[in-house]
Amino acid sequence: MESADLGQHTSRRFNEDMERVTTRVMQMGGFVEQQLQRAVTALIDGNSSLGEEVARDDYKVNQMEVEIDEECNRIIATRQPTASDLRVMVAIIKTITDLERIGDEVEKVGYIAARLATMEKPSDNYREIRHLGRLVTEMVHDALHAFARLDADEAFEVARRDRKVDEEYESIQRQNITFMMEDPRSIRRALEIMWVVRALERIGDHAKNICEYTVYMVHGKDIRHLSLDDAERQIRDGARARTGGL
Amino acid sequence: MNEPGEGHTFKAYNGALSELRVRAHQMGTLVAQQVETAVRALLESDREAAELVLRREQQINTWQTEIEAESFRLLARQAPVASDLRTVLAISRAVTDLERAGDESKKIARFALANSARGAAGPSRVMHRPLRHMAELASESMRVAVNALDRGDASVAHEVSRLDREIDQEFEAALRQLMTVAMERSRFLKPVFETVFALKSLERIGDHAKNVAEHVVFLVSGADVRHAGAARGAPAEQTQH
Numbered sequence: 001m002e003s004a005d006l007g008q009h010t011s012r013r014f015n016e017d018m019e020r021v022t023t024r025v026m027q028m029g030g031f032v033e034q035q036l037q038r039a040v041t042a043l044i045d046g047n048s049s050l051g052e053e054v055a056r057d058d059y060k061v062n063q064m065e066v067e068i069d070e071e072c073n074r075i076i077a078t079r080q081p082t083a084s085d086l087r088v089m090v091a092i093i094k095t096i097t098d099l100e101r102i103g104d105e106v107e108k109v110g111y112i113a114a115r116l117a118t119m120e121k122p123s124d125n126y127r128e129i130r131h132l133g134r135l136v137t138e139m140v141h142d143a144l145h146a147f148a149r150l151d152a153d154e155a156f157e158v159a160r161r162d163r164k165v166d167e168e169y170e171s172i173q174r175q176n177i178t179f180m181m182e183d184p185r186s187i188r189r190a191l192e193i194m195w196v197v198r199a200l201e202r203i204g205d206h207a208k209n210i211c212e213y214t215v216y217m218v219h220g221k222d223i224r225h226l227s228l229d230d231a232e233r234q235i236r237d238g239a240r241a242r243t244g245g246l
Numbered sequence: 247m248n249e250p251g252e253g254h255t256f257k258a259y260n261g262a263l264s265e266l267r268v269r270a271h272q273m274g275t276l277v278a279q280q281v282e283t284a285v286r287a288l289l290e291s292d293r294e295a296a297e298l299v300l301r302r303e304q305q306i307n308t309w310q311t312e313i314e315a316e317s318f319r320l321l322a323r324q325a326p327v328a329s330d331l332r333t334v335l336a337i338s339r340a341v342t343d344l345e346r347a348g349d350e351s352k353k354i355a356r357f358a359l360a361n362s363a364r365g366a367a368g369p370s371r372v373m374h375r376p377l378r379h380m381a382e383l384a385s386e387s388m389r390v391a392v393n394a395l396d397r398g399d400a401s402v403a404h405e406v407s408r409l410d411r412e413i414d415q416e417f418e419a420a421l422r423q424l425m426t427v428a429m430e431r432s433r434f435l436k437p438v439f440e441t442v443f444a445l446k447s448l449e450r451i452g453d454h455a456k457n458v459a460e461h462v463v464f465l466v467s468g469a470d471v472r473h474a475g476a477a478r479g480a481p482a483e484q485t486q487h
Contacts, residue, residue: 062473069470073335080325090318090338097342173439180428180435187428194439198446222314225307 014079018088021071022148025092025099028064029144032099033137035061035106036203040133043113043196044126051113054106061103065096087220091213095147098206098213102140105199105206112192119189122179128172129193132200135165139207147214152235155214158207159228165204172197262320263333266313267396270337270344273309274392274458276302277344278385280351281451285381287358288444289374296362299355306348313341329465333398336465340395340458347388347454350447357440369441370427376420377444383413384451391458400466406459413452420445 035054042051072093075081081089139161146154173194180190212224215231221238223231280299287295317338320326326334361368369377387409394402421442428438463471 059473066470066473073331076321076335077327077331083322086318086322090321094342097339177435177439184429187425191425191442194442222311225311 014075014081014085017071017075017079018085021068021075021092024064024068024071025096026144026148028061028068028096028099029140031064032061032102032106033140033144035103035110036133036137036140039106039109039113040130040137042110043116044130046113046117046121048114048117051110051115051117054110055108055114056110058103058107058110061100065100065103068096069093084220088217091147091217094213095210098209102203102206105202108199109196112196116189116192119192122186122189122193128168128175129196129200132165132168132172132197135161135168136200136203136207139165139204140210143207143210143214147210147217150214150218152215152218155211155218156228156232159211162204162208165201169197169201169204262316262324263326263330266316266320266334266337269309269313269316270341271392271396273306273313273341274344274388274395276306276309277348277351278388278392280306280348281381281385281388281448284351284354284358285377285444285448287355288361288368289377291358291362291368293359293362296355296358299351300359303348303352303355306345310341310345314338329468332465332468336461337395339464340461343454343457343461344392347451350451350454353447354444357444366437369437369444372423372427373420373441373445376416376423377441377448380413380416380420380445380448380452383409383416384448384455387413387452387455388458391455391462394462395458395465398462398466400463403459403463403471406456410452410456413449417445417449 035057038050039054041047042054072089076086076089079085139158142154142158146152146158176190176194176197180187209224215221215223215235219235219238221231221235223235226234280302283295284299286292287299317334320334321331358368360366387406390402390409391406394400394406424438424442424445428435457472460472463469
């Protein structure tokens with residue numbers, strides 16, 4: 001009786017801890033998303049002070065990561081969570097690492113936006129970058145949504161979009177090289193743009209990582225080094241094998 | 247590890263923890279090697295070396311999965327506390343950085359393969375020295391960081407940080423030089439472009455080595471030094487790329 005009570009207490013406290021941490025992860029994610037949008041806007045509008053502001057605000061993301069990370073370590077140490085709860089903790093720790101790295105990429109975009117503001121804009125007015133920016137912003141948003149709702153199906157769907165991001169990335173870089181060859185005076189700008197596109201592509205990778213942690217949380221399976229198709233198949237087969245065993 | 251435990255459990259646990267360290271060290275040593283092999287493949291158009299890097303990359307990924315699974319089992323079954331808990335957490339963070347560093351070497355090896363497949367000459371001659379030098383520095387700092395992780399020695403953090411700055415400087419210098427080449431001879435733009443990414447990969451490997459060193463500091467002292475100043479609310483230092 002007593003030990004059962006104790007167990008309930010611990011798990012209730014753990015659940016409270018978890019809820020608090022999850023809320024903070026979502027706040028951090030929301031802020032990172034906002035930073036990303038502002039960075040792309042700064043670039044497209046040629047708004048150098050906005051770009052600088054975004055870059056300056058990255059310390060807030062770092063701060064949130066450190067705080068959440070410490071909180072998680074404290075929970076693991078004091079609550080000694082069960083295996084499935086521990087899996088959630090691990091997924092959270094990993095997710096905030098990726099969010100922090102998204103923040104770093106956004107910071108770079110902010111600095112570059114500030115530098116590019118003084119240069120002449122390309123003739124297409126960053127149409128392609130605007131598009132890529134929208135793709136990755138949605139990926140980050142939806143990856144966090146799937147994470148919060150423990151929705152592995154949505155996570156798979158979002159992770160698949162990374163291929164589209166990679167294709168866009170390749171095509172913009174190719175185009176960028178053509179621009180440079182046609183007009184060598186644009187090389188400086190084109191190289192800066194190259195880093196922006198690269199940063200956006202990386203953000204897509206990080207969003208995909210977050211999706212993989214969601215799958216890990218839900219199914220307990222590490223799918224990072226599998227193709228998405230193989231991962232889904234293995235999870236389906238595993239589920240069938242489990243129900244078959246009952 | 248600091249307190250006396252109970253017979254078998256303690257021994258098994260202790261063994262699992264040191265096993266974890268050994269395996270992380272093994273993984274890190276291979277990651278450090280990969281950097282130099284990949285750059286050699288690129289500069290000498292050595293197909294076999296490039297393929298070796300890609301094969302080993304698989305091994306690195308497998309090790310990452312295994313080490314993380316083992317860390318997880320330790321956390322779940324033994325619920326380690328204090329410095330043991332920090333060791334497990336630091337190791338699982340370190341292997342994430344090691345795997346990402348490995349990924350960068352893989353990219354360089356792929357670039358080398360693509361070059362040899364289309365009979366391209368690869369990076370222009372002027373880039374050989376900076377590429378080689380950056381690879382040496384990146385590999386060296388990775389080795390130092392990984393050895394420190396194994397020994398739980400936080401004193402090398404400065405050394406790794408110094409190496410990282412040196413890599414960054416070399417990277418900036420190489421970029422400027424490359425830009426001049428590009429402006430003078432715009433038909434070389436494609437190889438220039440790809441060389442930029444190889445340089446960037448090396449620069450990132452330096453960052454990952456620095457991260458590993460920071461995980462070691464956390465392991466030893468429990469202090470999170472990843473964002474110097476962040477906890478005090480100061481804006482981070484400006485970075486260029």
